[in-house]
Amino acid sequence: MDYAIETTALTKRFGKQIAVNDVDLKVPNGAIFGFLGSNGAGKSTSVRMILGLSRPTSGQIRLFGEKLQHKKRPLIGAMADSPGGAFYDHLSARDNLRVVATSLGITENVDALLETVGLSHAASKKVRAFSTGMRQRLGIARALIGSPPLVILDEPLNGLDPEGIREMRQLIRTLAEGRTLIICSHLLGEIELVASHIALLSEGRLVHQGPLADLATGPPKLDIEARGDQVAALLKAMSTEIEQIEGDRYRLTLGNHDPAAINRKLVESGAEVSALTPYRFSLEEFYHHQIGSAHHG
Numbered sequence: 277m278d279y280a281i282e283t284t285a286l287t288k289r290f291g292k293q294i295a296v297n298d299v300d301l302k303v304p305n306g307a308i309f310g311f312l313g314s315n316g317a318g319k320s321t322s323v324r325m326i327l328g329l330s331r332p333t334s335g336q337i338r339l340f341g342e343k344l345q346h347k348k349r350p351l352i353g354a355m356a357d358s359p360g361g362a363f364y365d366h367l368s369a370r371d372n373l374r375v376v377a378t379s380l381g382i383t384e385n386v387d388a389l390l391e392t393v394g395l396s397h398a399a400s401k402k403v404r405a406f407s408t409g410m411r412q413r414l415g416i417a418r419a420l421i422g423s424p425p426l427v428i429l430d431e432p433l434n435g436l437d438p439e440g441i442r443e444m445r446q447l448i449r450t451l452a453e454g455r456t457l458i459i460c461s462h463l464l465g466e467i468e469l470v471a472s473h474i475a476l477l478s479e480g481r482l483v484h485q486g487p488l489a490d491l492a493t494g495p496p497k498l499d500i501e502a503r504g505d506q507v508a509a510l511l512k513a514m515s516t517e518i519e520q521i522e523g524d525r526y527r528l529t530l531g532n533h534d535p536a537a538i539n540r541k542l543v544e545s546g547a548e549v550s551a552l553t554p555y556r557f558s559l560e561e562f563y564h565h566q567i568g569s570a571h572h573g
């Protein structure tokens with residue numbers, strides 16, 4: 277597989293403290309990659325090393341298959357330091373982007389960037405008058421200067437109102453077309469809506485990474501909605517664990533029986549089966565399970 281980022285045994289120590297500990301991170305090319313972890317887990321330190329802003333104590337970083345070389349901009353664009361990072365407040369949005377492009381020696385159509393992030397209407401407005409959401413968008417426009425194939429967004433949803441969050445979610449999906457995106461966030465529900473892959477850091481260690489679709493904290497479960505006198509008894513006989521019984525709703529851990537067999541037995545017993553759906557673990561459930569295991573393991 278092609279990776280936008282591949283780290284090998286990436287480690288960063290600050291004195292005796294290990295902020296990032298032996299991390300093998302694999303960010304697939306084209307992914308929307310949710311980078312998750314509690315405060316102090318090591319996300320920012322990892323990102324800083326990937327951006328070439330901090331030198332690893334040991335380990336390697338490869339970007340698009342090549343060893344990380346400093347000054348090889350613009351492979352990565354980044355929006356760090358919320359909300360949207362520092363700008364020249366007395367300059368317009370357009371001029372802020374021009375200053376950055378010029379300093380990087382890049383000829384850039386900054387108006388097109390402002391349009392991408394939905395700020396065309398405010399191109400001539402001084403950044404001093406920008407709302408948090410507008411600053412976030414401008415921060416993203418700045419990260420897009422030079423069309424980097426990889427963009428890292430640090431807490432892009434911080435400080436946004438519900439409408440702003442919805443717009444940012446849409447913008448993230450637009451940005452992901454033809455790019456790899458890494459999003460650091462504590463908002464698990466939001467990451468679940470946009471990410472294709474996730475990685476989870478805990479106390480400097482990578483405790484999980486993989487496609488979002490693969491989340492599981494144990495054997496598969498099935499949600500069943502069925503009416504009939506025999507239902508509870510039949511399900512108990514087929515499963516070691518029935519987690520939740522609420523009226524006609526049951527959640528059971530699938531043992532040796534597959535959903536089709538369970539359905540057949542229920543129907544044969546005369547039960548009215550209205551729904552049979554594989555239970556999907558939420559990212560929040562998964563997160564707490566993994567972090568809990570990491571702490572106790």
Ligand SMILES: Nc1ncnc2c1ncn2[C@@H]1O[C@H](COP(=O)(O)OP(=O)(O)OP(=O)(O)O)[C@@H](O)[C@H]1O
Binds near residue numbers: 290
């Ligand atoms: N320059 C530094 N000097 C000393 N310790 C540091 C430095 N930078 C980070 N650390 C420590 O390294 C650990 C990881 O910090 P880091 O900022 O990478 O976490 P994080 O996952 O980004 O957290 P948050 O979600 O709060 O941003 C923390 O314990 C932090 O105190």
